[in-house]
Amino acid sequence: MHEVAVVAYDRAPGFELAIPGEVLDSDVLDGRYHLRLVAGERGVLRTAAGWRLPADAPVEALACAHTVIVAGWRDELDAPGPELTAVLRAAHSRGARIVSLCTGAFVLAAAGLLDGRRATTHWRHADTLARRYPRITVDPSVLYIDDGDILTSAGTVAGIDLCLHLVRRDLGATLANTVARRLVVAPHRDGGQAQYVEHPVPEQVNGTLGTLLGWMEEHYRQPVTVDALARRVHLSRRQFIRRFTAQTGTSPYAWLLHRRVLQARHLLESTDLPIETIAAHAGFGSAETLRLHFRRHVGSSPSAYRTAFTPAD
DNA sequence: GGCAAAAACCGCCAAG
């Protein structure tokens, strides 16, 4: 049983606070995570909308959590209390995994947990974070950053991506996809939040490119060249790459590779096909190529991944 | 939108 503590604090944004519950406590996960709302501050706590927050446990409960999630923060100008930062540091040094969603990164930063690390936050606050904490390498162009024991995510909805990533890491890609499907969100939103920087009005990958992404989703298992993609949308290769990266945050080819690795993960978990075959089914030309990109994205070799996620469940 | 340089990738093979 994996204990997850979600930190409750006064004037918390309700949306961010709800994300861990929606993703990690999804009924398709069968209670593999045990979530608790833990008070990070004294007194009566309310959400930004004024709803009363009934914390399950006092600050000390962070001591027994495997994962601690700070979902957002009320105000970048408002420093978190010393009690909260101290207990976060303690939890981390005890080996807990610390996660921030959106502006929750400011709390982690105040606790000194991000010093010397890469981190991200909502793009509107990235500058402030970087300026106030020069020892943090802030990358505002990604949806989330997995730095092993510390994970940070970008604005609002990216918190869902990060929580799905946790599920993927802990329980495998197949289950993560099931959760995503249940929530009716994209199981794999690749790339950064660059699109939101230029077009703060969220979502909706614009018309023709959106259609193209659908096509790619159907055809990534076979060889696809960037030139062919550009031709499909009647753009020069150069212009196509420009638009694609502006909208999705990754280059076309990188998108394909990422998608193929995800499919390979799924096949490794759900079949016992040899690596060579899986490579072919996922759209890689050879097993070596799969291995290279698999290690780059997942951090382990395909067969090591398979043994880690095989029997039992 | 096209060009050229830089970077990344591919598949093969050899070795562990």
Added chain:
DNA sequence: ACCTTGGCGGTTTTTG
């Protein structure tokens, strides 16, 4: 038997 890693030149992709 099967998997992983690393090197190598020839391509393809990405960048400015």
